Amino acid sequence: MTAGFDDIVVTTPTSIAYRRFSNESAHWWLLSALRDMLVTAKLQPSDIDGLTVSSFTLHPDSAVGFTQHAGLALGWLEHLPMGGASGVIALRRAARAIQCGDAKIVACLSGDTNQLDSFRQTLARFSHFSNDAAWPYGAGGANGYFALIADHYMRQFGIARDTFGKIAVAQRSNALAYPHALMKTDLTVEQYLDARMIASPLGLFDCVMPCAGAESFLVMHAKTADRLGLPAVRPLAIIERHNGFAEDPVQFRGGWAHDRELLWNQAGCTPDDMDFVETYDDYPVISLMQLEDLGFFDKGGGADFIASHDLTCGGSFPHNTSGGQLSVGQAGAAGGFLGLVEAVRQLTGHAIGAAVPDARRALVSGFGMVNYDRGICSAAAILERVGDPHG
Amino acid sequence: MADPLQPLPEPVRKDPQKKTRSALVPPLARSRLGMRLGAQAARGRFHLQHCDSCEFIVWPPREACPSCLSDLQWRAADPHGRLIAETTLETSPELYFRERVPWRVGTVKLASGVPVMAHLHAHCRVGDRVELRLFLDKADRAVFMAFADTNSPDLREDIQLRELTNDPRHRRVLITDARSPAGVALAAAMTDAGAKTVFAGVAESWKRDAAIERLEGMNRVSVVPLDLTDTRSVEELCGEIGGKVDILVHNAEHVRPGGVMTGRGIADAKQLHDKLVFGFMRLAENFGPVMRSRGADGVNSATAWVNLLSVYAHANWPAYGQHSAAHAAALSLAQCLRGEMLGSGVRVINTFAGPLEQDWHDSVLPPKVTPERLARDIVAGLLAGQQDLYIGDVARDVAERFEDDAKLLEMELAGGGQ
Numbered sequence: 001m002t003a004g005f006d007d008i009v010v011t012t013p014t015s016i017a018y019r020r021f022s023n024e025s026a027h028w029w030l031l032s033a034l035r036d037m038l039v040t041a042k043l044q045p046s047d048i049d050g051l052t053v054s055s056f057t058l059h060p061d062s063a064v065g066f067t068q069h070a071g072l073a074l075g076w077l078e079h080l081p082m083g084g085a086s087g088v089i090a091l092r093r094a095a096r097a098i099q100c101g102d103a104k105i106v107a108c109l110s111g112d113t114n115q116l117d118s119f120r121q122t123l124a125r126f127s128h129f130s131n132d133a134a135w136p137y138g139a140g141g142a143n144g145y146f147a148l149i150a151d152h153y154m155r156q157f158g159i160a161r162d163t164f165g166k167i168a169v170a171q172r173s174n175a176l177a178y179p180h181a182l183m184k185t186d187l188t189v190e191q192y193l194d195a196r197m198i199a200s201p202l203g204l205f206d207c208v209m210p211c212a213g214a215e216s217f218l219v220m221h222a223k224t225a226d227r228l229g230l231p232a233v234r235p236l237a238i239i240e241r242h243n244g245f246a247e248d249p250v251q252f253r254g255g256w257a258h259d260r261e262l263l264w265n266q267a268g269c270t271p272d273d274m275d276f277v278e279t280y281d282d283y284p285v286i287s288l289m290q291l292e293d294l295g296f297f298d299k300g301g302g303a304d305f306i307a308s309h310d311l312t313c314g315g316s317f318p319h320n321t322s323g324g325q326l327s328v329g330q331a332g333a334a335g336g337f338l339g340l341v342e343a344v345r346q347l348t349g350h351a352i353g354a355a356v357p358d359a360r361r362a363l364v365s366g367f368g369m370v371n372y373d374r375g376i377c378s379a380a381a382i383l384e385r386v387g388d389p390h391g
Numbered sequence: 392m393a394d395p396l397q398p399l400p401e402p403v404r405k406d407p408q409k410k411t412r413s414a415l416v417p418p419l420a421r422s423r424l425g426m427r428l429g430a431q432a433a434r435g436r437f438h439l440q441h442c443d444s445c446e447f448i449v450w451p452p453r454e455a456c457p458s459c460l461s462d463l464q465w466r467a468a469d470p471h472g473r474l475i476a477e478t479t480l481e482t483s484p485e486l487y488f489r490e491r492v493p494w495r496v497g498t499v500k501l502a503s504g505v506p507v508m509a510h511l512h513a514h515c516r517v518g519d520r521v522e523l524r525l526f527l528d529k530a531d532r533a534v535f536m537a538f539a540d541t542n543s544p545d546l547r548e549d550i551q552l553r554e555l556t557n558d559p560r561h562r563r564v565l566i567t568d569a570r571s572p573a574g575v576a577l578a579a580a581m582t583d584a585g586a587k588t589v590f591a592g593v594a595e596s597w598k599r600d601a602a603i604e605r606l607e608g609m610n611r612v613s614v615v616p617l618d619l620t621d622t623r624s625v626e627e628l629c630g631e632i633g634g635k636v637d638i639l640v641h642n643a644e645h646v647r648p649g650g651v652m653t654g655r656g657i658a659d660a661k662q663l664h665d666k667l668v669f670g671f672m673r674l675a676e677n678f679g680p681v682m683r684s685r686g687a688d689g690v691n692s693a694t695a696w697v698n699l700l701s702v703y704a705h706a707n708w709p710a711y712g713q714h715s716a717a718h719a720a721a722l723s724l725a726q727c728l729r730g731e732m733l734g735s736g737v738r739v740i741n742t743f744a745g746p747l748e749q750d751w752h753d754s755v756l757p758p759k760v761t762p763e764r765l766a767r768d769i770v771a772g773l774l775a776g777q778q779d780l781y782i783g784d785v786a787r788d789v790a791e792r793f794e795d796d797a798k799l800l801e802m803e804l805a806g807g808g809q
Binding site for chain 2: 125148149201
């Protein structure tokens with residue numbers, strides 16, 4: 001059992017409105033999030049002594065260059081290029097640093113720009129493995145690799161597309177109330193099924209839309225948040241794993257399946273105790289994989305579970321309450337923060353879209369970095385609200 | 392068993408008003424380790440990295456075994472496996488594929504357990520036992536393609552496969568020095584392989600001989616005047632048929648024994664260089680740019696430039712020292728042309744043979760390569776999409792020794808060996 005998180009809290013969830021394309025730099029998006037967040041928290045830049053940065057398009061800069069760009073003098077710094085797992089992992093790193101006294105207030109930033117060709121460029125030079133063994137095969141990028149994962153998963157577990165469709169449709173319903181969502185028209189399962197194929201079995205509504213945006217939060221001691229008057233959320237347990245189950249020829253599970261016992265034991269609760277769940281939804285099949293690997297239902301049992309639940313904010317199993325990346329858009333590494341930032345808002349009673357009534361506990365899951373044929377990084381956190389948010 | 396494939400569309404007469412499709416290429420970027428796969432594939436080998444300590448087979452290429460961190464060795468691997476997942480891409484951010492969708496790819500689990508992403512031949516279905524083959528794609532980079540049945544009669548009808556090979560079928564071929572035994576055999580082999588037209592280039596075409604008569608007697612072979620030593624002649628032919636040459640075979644036979652001191656002198660060397668080396672340059676200056684612009688020009692796009700070289704281009708064989716030197720120069724130019732053609736979709740193919748079965752090699756011991764064997768192997772190489780072909784036992788032997796230790800080979804050849 002790893003150490004608990006004492007009195008560490010997450011606060012000041014911040015989102016910068018997404019745009020389909022942007023000529024601004026990644027630095028601009030990250031700085032916008034930092035500035036907004038500091039205004040909300042009534043802090044000065046000099047109050048921040050720790051920073052994590054996650055961004056694909058910051059290249060050739062890293063977190064180091066960003067500190068000079070932003071004029072931040074820091075005692076602790078992390079560059080976290082972990083894509084969809086970077087939000088949960090940033091929280092884990094920041095919490096440990098604060099627990100150990102290496103930092104007092106850590107700003108966790110994520111953001112990416114999306115210029116006209118930056119998405120293709122990111123994919124075309126993603127990794128050595130991708131260049132050698134994946135990109136030359138049709139250059140489908142994530143759509144191509146996840147099509148193979150979805151094809152294999154559907155055959156292995158007898159899952160049909162309408163199960164994926166219900167996930168996408170419920171998220172669209174959630175997104176209609178979420179101000180930053182780029183996809184704002186209603187979606188039905190029929191439309192999902194009839195949409196043009198992108199890479200079979202993935203259709204248009206299985207795929208996220210690349211965009212520009214930024215997401216961020218602050219991590220600090222509970223007493224600091226209290227002093228600053230910031231509504232906050234407590235992490236009960238966090239797991240991460242990299243390159244788990246490397247022996248599987250096609251990915252049908254992620255590191256969560258390896259670490260979920262640790263997660264629930266450390267949190268002292270069960271899947272039934274969760275009031276809502278935020279998964280990393282680059283594709284609905286991956287959301288399904290996270291839910292089963294984290295113990296919400298048995299492996300392969302997704303069809304029944306999804307059919308028997310309402311996944312909207314007011315439903316029996318609220319899932320991706322902002323609309324997730326499928327409906328809000330995928331702002332690069334910010335996609336790895338979207339669920340966590342949204343969960344903190346929901347748990348502090350500050351939802352900017354549809355609210356989950358009386359939400360006390362939530363699970364946030366991350367999944368990142370398709371180095372070649374599968375997502376390498378998996379992570380999950382269980383969060384609990386501190387005190388009564390409306391009190 | 393999958394349904395038989397629809398035959399490839401016959402090429403239609405081109406509307407000169409229409410734009411020739413840009414010769415886009417698939418992704419070029421590879422790591423240096425990834426390039427090693429290409430260096431194997433270029434020579435027709437299916438090699439993957441092996442770990443000697445734990446018998447792991449590794450893909451994608453790595454710097455150490457992911458099981459025990461030992462060093463890895465490239466070695467021949469079993470290319471068989473099972474197709475376990477597939478997708479049909481309907482769009483792609485890379486223009487080359489965007490122009491060619493729908494495009495099928497899949498995951499093949501090799502017998503050793505390692506998964507490999509591969510292009511799929513149309514016959515492949517999930518669950519099938521498949522064979523992986525390595526090809527160089529239009530970017531001259533190695534890629535895997537999976538086949539359910541490599542013997543099926545309609546194998547070559549597959550559009551994705553045609554992108555990886557230099558299939559003569561439906562294409563127009565120019566053979567230089569076609570009056571030579573190799574030229575005649577090549578004309579026959581190309582028409583047998585389905586070439587639409589073979590332009591048989593001959594110097595002094597008014598001179599009648601048995602070779603001309605054989606060429607004229609072949610279906611779909613058209614004898615055209617071409618003197619490789621005459622710049623005008625090359626220019627004129629290019630003006631006439633340049634835009635119709637999809638495969639160019641540079642064949643310039645001029646074998647004479649002798650070295651630097653014992654040879655037939657500079658006059659003879661000049662003749663040889665004029666035909667083989669400067670002839671190559673004349674062809675490249677004229678036909679090269681036209682072919683480069685037609686690398687994606689439909690079913691009968693320009694696809695290959697084939698050089699017939701002596702294996703002693705790699706290391707001088709003093710018994711035929713001048714001949715070796717000229718071929719070394721031609722090889723060097725061919726390597727240059729390969730660089731200039733990269734990105735055009737036109738593959739520069741070098742074929743290396745040992746002594747041919749012909750009069751000027753009468754004092755050379757067998758094994759010698761017959762013209763028919765040479766032609767047959769070249770067509771097979773075009774169908775396999777290979778970049779370097781070693782034809783016959785002597786060529787393969789010399790190539791092996793060259794790869795093993797070039798210095799040792801040089802010393803053996805200087806010592807009177809072959």
